[in-house]
Amino acid sequence: MTRNTYKLRCAKNILVYKMLTGFQYRAGLAITRTDLNELSNILGIHSATLIRYKKTPNLEFICARSKNVGLIISFFNSKGVLFKDKNIVLLDRKKDLKGLTRFHLVVGRIATGLNQSQLSSILKVSHGTISLLENKNNTDLIITKKINNTYLTDFFKRIGIILGNDYSVTLTKDPHLFFNR
Secondary structure (H helix, E strand, O other): OOHHHHHHHHHHHHHHOOOOEHHHHHHHHHHHOOOHHHHHHHHOOOHHHHHHHHOOOOOOEOOOOHHHHHHHHHHHHHOOEEOOOOOEEEEOOOOOOOOOEHHHHHHHHHHHOOOHHHHHHHHOOOHHHHHHHHOOOOOOEOOOOOOOHHHHHHHHHHOOEEEEOOOEEEEOOOHHHHHOO
16 A cells, blocks of 8 residues: 555545544543553554554544544543544533643643653753642642742643633644744
């Protein structure tokens, strides 16, 4: 099969079946704290295939069999992670909140393509601070003297990530491109 045929076949799948972007897939893994071997065992999808999906750019759809995409989406939905459209990741919670949570921080960082050390360097806080915040529960508020929540919200917004009060994170543009110029 030629490369062009493969791309065409993927495009047909995208038009017909459920869609999942690279951003949503990586965010779902981070939010649920699921590693690829565990997901492979649960869904019966080879781990090498799941690794390939993980390399998909933020706002591009994963090129996969519709069955695999459906299994992945169902798994994340069962864990309370929802995908409203290709730019949004939601945590299934009933109430609005006032502040940032672990969910917002983790999904925001995943969207940037940065690791904890790189983000801590940009925010001028210790790596330990980011690590401690990311080890909380998804709904735990980020309350620390070391990071101003307004600064964090403004930082993410400036690079194209909107942190919503409805447990949502929305990409207005691909922030990964901001750091890889």
